[in-house]
Amino acid sequence: MALKLQDGSRVGVVGGGPAGSLFSYFLLTLAQRMDVRLQVDIYEPRDFTRPGPGGCNMCGGIVSESLIQALAVEGITLPGRVVQRGLDSYVLHTDDNEVRIETPLHEMRIAAIHRGGGPQGERRRRWGGLDGYLLGLAQELGARVVRSRVRDAGREKERPTLQADAARQAYDLVVGATGVNSSRWRLLEQLGLRSRPPRTTKAFITEIDLGEELISRHFGTSIHLFLLSVPGLDCAAVIPKGEFLTVCLLGERIDETLVQRFFDSAAVQRCFAALPGPQAQACRCKPNINVREAERPYADRVVLIGDCGATRLYKDGIGAAYRAAKCAARTAVLEGVSAAAFARHYMPLYRSIVRDNRYGSVMFGSLHWIKRMGPLVGGVLQMAGKEQTRPGAARDMSIVLWDTFTGSAPYRDIVLRALRPRFIRRFAWETLTSMRSRERGAAVKESSDHGIGTIGS
């Protein structure tokens, strides 16, 4: 028998983060277009209006420019109470230099947000979080939010069941959107999933309370990215928000020593030099991040979306959640909820995220290698710096850097762009000339001549 959603079918969504909320939103929108009435229950025990860990999904808090545009086309315009700061540029810091990369349009197309109610102790409550806003959109379309944790799951006459409180509820479709920071993989296995869970690594996130005026003055509308020769650190970002700076560290083994080395590094000291006094960390966490996908994210009447399935490596996890959530919703409404339907219509998108991450691994591996080779870092900065100050110059390095750090383009496109003969020739030349400048002791002057500019198309 074909497994299809029909009038009156019930859908249970475990997790009310962006993946679960966007899934519910698109499922209900598409079902309405198809004249099918569905009942959607979103199980989310957290209150996203609460500050601190109780209302937070632990994330750097960036909505990429590609996702901002996609949401705008979908009719989802993020309001001012969610977007704490529009961002239009990146400043890339290395051990001894920096370069600014701006959007060609000089437009704020990256949004700095908090996922929940803000850092622990935050009382100003000026902004709401992204997760609460998206959950609200799903509720407006009729989704019911169950404020309880799912404690048990199983099957009843082939239909998956969820049990939160006393009552067990059978569903025609259960969607796993639990992220990777909850211990609910066992529940998903009880629903019949036969897959190994995603592989994770730790990130480090801290929030520094500086106040809006200081942040605007010292960080403006730029994200500061750090590619430093600190062992074990892949990259780090300082993201200016409304009242707080979010500092986010990524790497294979993030521990307290590595965090301290980062804050003690010359580049961070330079970046923070103009700020008054020592900065207190209002809130800190070490969330898991998905670095390798769950291999089979579906079964009959069950599908995984978001971080508990596959996400984009290091960048634009919310964008990957949007793509997977919408594809799963489309499959469920238009093609059915059988394992075969998900294999045929959801897996191509899922596999494309996974395949692209392989290119991402190559790219971040190369960055790691470049970072350890001083002359190559000099070549990167010199090439990007020159591109930005010379009108009409090809913007090869700037665009590669922009797309890498904004998550605006698939990793595959970035890698292929960086493998073009012209790019390699120019990069080799700039590396050589940067080495010569360094030898002549002119490196500092060179960087100040070329350090700031914009990319253009």
Added chain:
Amino acid sequence: MESAPLGREYSDGEVICRQGEEGDRMFVIQDGQAEVTFREEDAEYVVGQLGVGDLFGEMAVFDKQPRSATVRAKGRARILTLDKHGFLQRVQEDPSFVFRILQMMSSRIRHLDAEVARLRRLVSERDVPAS
């Protein structure tokens, strides 16, 4: 609803896109309003008003023709630009991505149908006494 600090701010009367120019991007109004005008010979006619959430500039992206009209900010407006390349890639991955644009274009065609009918009625009313 307070608008998000996204996109670019345009001042009153500032042109966002101009009739006759090539168009490789679309726009969405984040905050404020915009006015659509059509120029024919030396006269310019206001043909539409746009508000928050409205998307425009899509025709030049779809049919690769020059912009059909000029759009100016009406008062201060905040506008987000949408890249053509990223949009078309998204449509390739997810054809339902254009649902909302189709819905919006349908609504504009309905409005135009009503407008054409109104103008024909005016012409016929003017012609009847003359004949």
